Amino acid sequence: MYQIAVLPGDGIGREIVPEAVATLKLIGEKFGYVFEFHTGLISEDAYDKYGHPLPPETLALCQSSQAVLLGAVGSPRMDQLPPELRPERAALLAIRKELGLFANLRPVTVDDSLIDASTLKTEVIQGVDILVFRELTGGLYFGSKSRRTLPDGSEEAVDTLVYNTKEIERILRLAFEAASQRRGKLTSVDKANVLESSRLWRETTIKLAAEYPQVELNHMYVDNCAMQLVRNPKQFDVIVTENMFGDILTDQASVLGGSLGMLPSASLGGNVALYEPAHGSAPDIAGLNKANPLATILSAAMMLRYSFNFEEAAKLIETAVQMTLANNYRTPDIMAPNCIPVGTKQMGQLVRDYITNH
Numbered sequence: 001m002y003q004i005a006v007l008p009g010d011g012i013g014r015e016i017v018p019e020a021v022a023t024l025k026l027i028g029e030k031f032g033y034v035f036e037f038h039t040g041l042i043s044e045d046a047y048d049k050y051g052h053p054l055p056p057e058t059l060a061l062c063q064s065s066q067a068v069l070l071g072a073v074g075s076p077r078m079d080q081l082p083p084e085l086r087p088e089r090a091a092l093l094a095i096r097k098e099l100g101l102f103a104n105l106r107p108v109t110v111d112d113s114l115i116d117a118s119t120l121k122t123e124v125i126q127g128v129d130i131l132v133f134r135e136l137t138g139g140l141y142f143g144s145k146s147r148r149t150l151p152d153g154s155e156e157a158v159d160t161l162v163y164n165t166k167e168i169e170r171i172l173r174l175a176f177e178a179a180s181q182r183r184g185k186l187t188s189v190d191k192a193n194v195l196e197s198s199r200l201w202r203e204t205t206i207k208l209a210a211e212y213p214q215v216e217l218n219h220m221y222v223d224n225c226a227m228q229l230v231r232n233p234k235q236f237d238v239i240v241t242e243n244m245f246g247d248i249l250t251d252q253a254s255v256l257g258g259s260l261g262m263l264p265s266a267s268l269g270g271n272v273a274l275y276e277p278a279h280g281s282a283p284d285i286a287g288l289n290k291a292n293p294l295a296t297i298l299s300a301a302m303m304l305r306y307s308f309n310f311e312e313a314a315k316l317i318e319t320a321v322q323m324t325l326a327n328n329y330r331t332p333d334i335m336a337p338n339c340i341p342v343g344t345k346q347m348g349q350l351v352r353d354y355i356t357n358h
């Protein structure tokens with residue numbers, strides 16, 4: 001029996017998470033796995049009920065589960081709260097930190113059916129298969145912050161970018177290991193020409209590389225990486241980078257795969273892993289049955305793979321997504337000429353229909 005905590009969160013999270021849960025239920029029936037789902041409150045709902053976007057009840061639920069499925073957090077109403085209560089920091093960053101999820105995996109693949117949905121040329125993106133390891137519990141996101149008024153009356157704000165060797169090493173190890181099991185290429189992205197934290201990152205990478213002679217390591221500055229991702233993304237196999245660089249580069253990389261609505265993620269490193277789409281809560285389309293549920297459904301596939309080791313079931317979900325796209329069904333974010341427009345629910349159902357029949 002597997003306990004799964006389900007945190008739909010805000011906005012479209014409430015529409016896409018049920019599609020992923022229904023998919024997991026179906027997989028359970030098909031393969032004979034018993035999944036138990038426990039819904040918890042995070043962000044706006046939690047704030048309304050408990051006065052905090054990440055109440056102890058929700059954290060305890062996650063800690064007593066084997067895996068967590070999260071939709072998205074962020075809403076216009078919550079934006080009005082003071083910074084320490086805003087859900088991005090008080091819920092999302094906090095849950096990552098509390099659960100010790102230092103490694104965020106974001107696989108960027110280009111499905112042949114979606115090549116036309118990308119703004120990039122076919123020959124540039126066809127066959128792209130990149131796995132990004134984003135450090136998730138350090139760097140600018142978690143360093144001390146402050147603000148003060150200067151003598152001349154102007155304001156000064158400080159964010160601190162801190163990394164220690166241990167934090168760098170543990171994410172690098174996961175990335176080196178993944179690279180050895182893939183095409184053996186690791187690109188470490190930093191800004192070592194300017195930042196001290198990046199120089200430590202690079203030194204640590206070079207030292208660790210001695211333990212992984214089978215992996216071909218290269219270093220790339222983040223600005224160059226941003227350019228290379230659109231110029232020649234096929235040069236990449238595994239990318240590893242610090243928190244904020246990873247945040248920015250993965251939004252950019254998602255466009256290779258057609259849309260941010262296609263990019264799943266797994267956050268690993270602690271006792272319980274968390275799975276969430278890389279996109280946000282999209283308040284502008286919330287409640288309209290327009291959101292693409294595929295990133296969340298693919299995150300559920302990652303859960304099967306990384307938390308439960310159910311590779312066959314994970315692959316079945318991924319194939320079901322591929323086939324649904326090959327049959328030309330599209331949510332608005334990936335719509336293309338001559339395709340069939342569908343909403344959130346119908347897209348989820350089409351994926352499940354494929355699973356039922358295979």
Ligand code: IPM
Binds near residue numbers: 074088089
């Ligand atoms: C992501 C998101 C979050 C982040 C935001 C919502 C705080 O952009 O998961 O990539 O920056 O980590």
Ligand code: MG
Binds near residue numbers: 247251
């Ligand atoms: Mg982001």
